[in-house]
Amino acid sequence: MALEPLALPAADWNAFIAERSESSLSAARDVVARLKDGTSRTALETLQLWNLGEIATANASSFTQLLAEVHPDAAARELAEQALQEASAFVTERDQDRELYEVFAALDADDLDAQAARLLERILRDFRRGGVDQDDATRTRLAEISARITVVDQEFSRNVRDDVRSIRIAPERLAGLPEDFVAAHPEDEDGLVEITTDYPDFRPFRAYAHDAAAREEIARAYNDRGWPVNGALLHELLDLRAEQAQLLGYDSWPDFDTEVKMIGTGAAIGDFIERIAELSGGRAAADLDALLTRARRDDPTITEITTADAEYYGEILRREQYDVDAQEVRRYFDFSRVRQGLLDVTGRLFGLTYREVPDAPVWADEVASYDVLRDGERIGRIHLDLHPRDGKYKHAAQFDLVTGVRGIQLPEGVLVCNFPRGLMEHEQVKTLFHEFGHLLHHVLGGDQVWARFSGVATEWDFVEAPSQMLEEWAWDADILRTFALDADGAPIPADLVSRMREAADSDRGRSVRTQIFYAAVSYRLHLERPADHDAAMRELSQRYSVISLLPDTHFQAGFGHLTSYSSGYYTYMWSLVIAKDLFSAFDPADLFAPEVAGRYRDEVLARGGSADAADLVASFLGRPYSFDAFGAWLAG
Known part of the structure; x- marks a missing residue:
């Protein structure tokens, strides 16, 4: 039977948050109880049962982390934060459970395949890093620390998200800004114009405003968000x-x-x-x-x-x-064209089809949902939440919605950005390609037997490399000309793209x-x-x-x-070293060459965290990664 995406609610998100988080945590707790019930199980059977618990734990935490950052309703965000705290507390409790640890410590890994043995090693390492071998007082304090860290993390992020500052200036101080920016910022009843620290205001203002004092005013406001x-x-x-x-x-x-x-x-x-x-x-x-x-x-x-x-x-x-x-x-980067261009480019590159699901329930009106198909088969679903609104995460990131597990649930990911609804900077286009790289990694790597290795599950200092490499497709003149069109339909000139790249590399x-x-x-x-x-x-x-x-x-x-x-x-810089090396395997004259693109998809992205990142890279490149390509780029 074909797997179905997560059924999101059309209304009553609070009830959905409460029910899904509670039922998922209940299932995870049940797995822990079963693992400790004394039943004789093989090492593989024990790991398979653990896997069900990891799926349930991920289901309790992923969607709550997302909704705490993006849901338009403050009450829903707060409920999601509380649910995430409960999920985090459960993980801390689980990783400090000595009786549970002994179950895994007693397992014989000799009959396990490489992936199962890798999972067992990771489980035992997590127990140790959770403090399972510490005395009672230490474990109690570690649990207190973990709980408080979760709360402090949330408060810190919430303060940045909610602290939208602004300056009010005379309209003549907008000199240098694009016409559409000026038109979108009319004078208020006092004859002043408000500029906020949200990206669609802040980024162009600091780049184009001729008024140095105004630039400093908005820069000070931006750099004091969350203070004191x-x-x-x-x-x-x-x-x-x-x-x-x-x-x-x-x-x-x-x-x-x-x-x-x-x-x-x-x-x-x-x-x-x-x-x-x-x-x-x-x-x-x-x-x-x-x-x-x-x-x-x-x-x-x-x-x-x-x-x-x-x-x-x-x-x-x-x-x-x-x-x-x-x-x-x-003027060549209209948002709607760029979004479609991104889907066309990545679909061609990795052999994917994106099928829009216009009636999919979502948390905000402007969120667009797509099923991701490979060879006609749905392999996941993505949601694009790309414009700013009050109470929303202020930067750009990919969030997991559902962890993909083979035969059990489809991977679903969410791209959260804050782009303008009209014309985009090329830097924003590059950011969109970058963040979409994380989304692809989550979906393509989501066909794993073990939840632990699903999606972007490599070492964390590798996760930016695939996204940084995908930025290169936002620089190719022939690729850009397929979707970078002005209002008259004329494509961006190739010589302009060449100068753009030279200018970008100049600093x-x-x-x-x-x-x-x-x-x-x-x-x-x-x-x-x-x-x-x-x-x-x-x-x-x-x-x-x-x-x-x-x-x-x-x-x-x-x-x-x-x-x-x-x-x-x-x-970011560690990953960039690797990204430059990964890109060296592609032919700049044919960035869609199917052999190398397919090998990269299958050897790096689709394997998720099933192997060490260095081994994934070496498998693709045919050698260990090096600083050579990065050094050449830096030297010009």
Whole structure:
């Protein structure tokens, strides 16, 4: 019998949240009880029963994490947060259950195949990392820490999501903004225009507004989101994580965090940061010099480029040096065409068909749902929630809705972004391709026997690589010309795309250093837990970023990756090294070549977390990954 997607409600979401979370957790608890009932089972039978519990646990947590971030109703978001807390508490309790641990510790893995043996090893590791071998008092404290971390994570994220700040300025201060932006921001009864910190306002304003003081006003508002309440929450979160790691026998949270990642140790994060900083130093210095030189033509007294001015002068340089005007480029990227183009490109690349399901119940009106088919068979469902609204997650990310398990349930994923409804920046197009890469990974990797290995289940510092690689398809001129059309239907000129790529690559040193600054923030705050976060931010900015922080702002209070990626923001640059190597296997003259695309789909994406990421990459490339392609890209 063909599997059916999750039946979402047409109304009464609160009842759906309560029923699904409660029934799923009840099923998970029942599995734990059965595993401990003394029944004689083989190792495989024990793992199969455990798998049912993991499916139920995922069903209790995935959809609640999504709805806590995207549901339009505040009461539904709050209910989802509470349900997620209960699911997290269950996992903590399960992973500290000594009687349950003994069941698995006694299993003989000799008769298990490689995948089942891998699962058993991961289960035993989770028990150890949960504190199952600690004394009663320690396990009690670990449970308290875990519960509080969940709450602090949610509060921190909620504060960023809900803290939409704004400035009100005279309409003449919109000089430089696109006509459609100005038209969408009429004067209020006081004759002023409101600009918010939401992406559709903030991103174009910082890039195009000629008024330097206005750019600084909105940049200050943006960089103070979540402040001051998130300042105290961040200190608490860092302390809780450090205590958890120390109680489990680790020297620091980064050591605990990296044990299950490709990089291996906390110290290796620091080494990687320094290596990339050194590699990019020369280019970054040249990029800063170019920005300063151009800025001083407007104001000879400028001594530094701040976060209020970097995008503005970067845009000017691209326009003056490469004849690339982002406002001119925008006219080729109508949102509806871009969305369809994305589906056409990825469908052709990976042999997929997307069939829209217009009557699928969803949580908000603008969410679009599609069944994903391969060879005519439905293999999953995706939901695209791509525009901003009040109370919604403010960045761009893929969320699991359902974990795919072979023969039991279809994978479903949700793309959550905040794009404009009209014309898009090319940077936003690239972001859409990037995030869709996560969605494809979730669906294509969702045909696994073991829930633990389904979808984006590789080591966490690999998960960005497939998405970063998919960005390359948003740069190919022939591909873009299939959907990047102006209002008259004329496709984007190939020479313009070439100049766009050259312009984008021109400041790669600055871009890499910005990413390394973020990586250093996430690593060093967790490692050192400084008493003064603002001072630490200034020190790290001066050391790694060529762009200066605005004085008396608190970027860390709105840096949501500190909760989701914790000490591991280095992931983005680590993954980029691998992504550049993965892309080297493709022929730039034929990005749709079926042999290499099919091999990549089957050897990397479709295998989910069934093997170590390094082995997946080596299987595709025919060799271990290296820094060579990244180094060549960075060197230009």
